[in-house]
Amino acid sequence: MIALLLRDLKLALRAGGGFGLGLAFFLIVTVLVPFSVGPQSSLLSTIAPGVLWLGALLACLLSLDRLLALDWEDGSLDLLATAPLPLETVVTVKALAHWLTTGLPLVLAAPFLGVLLNLPVPGFLWLVVSLLLGTPAMSVIGTFGAALTVGLKRGGLLLSLLVLPLYVPTLIFGAEVARRGATGMETQTPLLMLAGITAATVALLPFASAAVLRINLR
């Protein structure tokens, strides 16, 4: 289990592994927003939580199609399925590796990009907290989508279409936490909803991912 996690982290960090792809995309989106909507700082600070959350979500989405596809193409998914590791563990570890290489860097980068969008000071803490709570759900849901589309040629588009509606609740409540935090409002309700969604997806979706992977490997 640890071996699989370490291998995936190593693969992501080595040349061509795709580490930093999501981060670069996140940076590009947030840097370009002030150019497209205009430099009024009041407008930017109003839309900052939503833009940052949307940017993080799309950056996450960008790296999903490689999550299982590479292992499928080189045959290691077949070999992992015949190994002593249960597929539930395999998909959980894959989601964890995806979060560590994509989700966590986005969480850490978000405050710096918040400065570019004139995010109000109280919003920084809530932005980080909401992303920290929300990004694991995005990795787990993404792994489910990747398991559904593994083996399909050009499955990336279908994967995005499948995953996008599943991301909507996380986006709604995550962005709401950050928005309320930035304007000094009470954040408890959306925060609990966000935490609930993450807890439920992390607990249940690995079983669904393993089940569809089993069917897809046949």
Next chain:
Amino acid sequence: MTLTVTDLAIARGGVPVLEGLSFALQPGKALILRGPNGIGKTTLLRTLAGLQRPLAGRIEGAEDQIAYASHSDGLKPTLTVIENLSFWASVFGTRDIQPALDAFALNELSDRHAGNLSAGQKRRLGLARMLVTERPIWMLDEPTVSLDKNAVQMFADAVRAHLGQGGSALIATHIDLGLNGEVLDVGPNKAKPKPIDDFDGGFL
């Protein structure tokens, strides 16, 4: 552990390819799988390895016993030979990968990235994976593709050593490996294993 297959029927893409297949693979024995292209040899190996469900029939003694090598070796091009092999060793809970490196003469290549290996060297690394699984039943699908004469000999020696330690192997191949194994000829929709008719008789 004996692998026993009884009245097995398998399908590829929903189309039945083999039916009525019965054989037993005993410890220390190799079974060479022969048959024309598209007859279902790969499907049979995948079914026995648990990657596919059979249409009908029983497979006994396969649970957690099979090391499977498909056409592709599951190698990561940006990892070195040692890293690739160590990964599979950890997955299967094996500590020592040195015997596997020795058996397929991979010591000199150990620090090379798998992406820089030739096709034959990659295949050798893929086959070395079988040794680190430490599982008794090997299922090999065309293992000698892109291997040169020496490497084929290396592979045959490794299989012989594996059989000598009480393991068994089911190998789909068209070349003569010089193994003391029985041959299972599979034909369209019917498999007739010659040397174990008596065994079949027991079931029929």
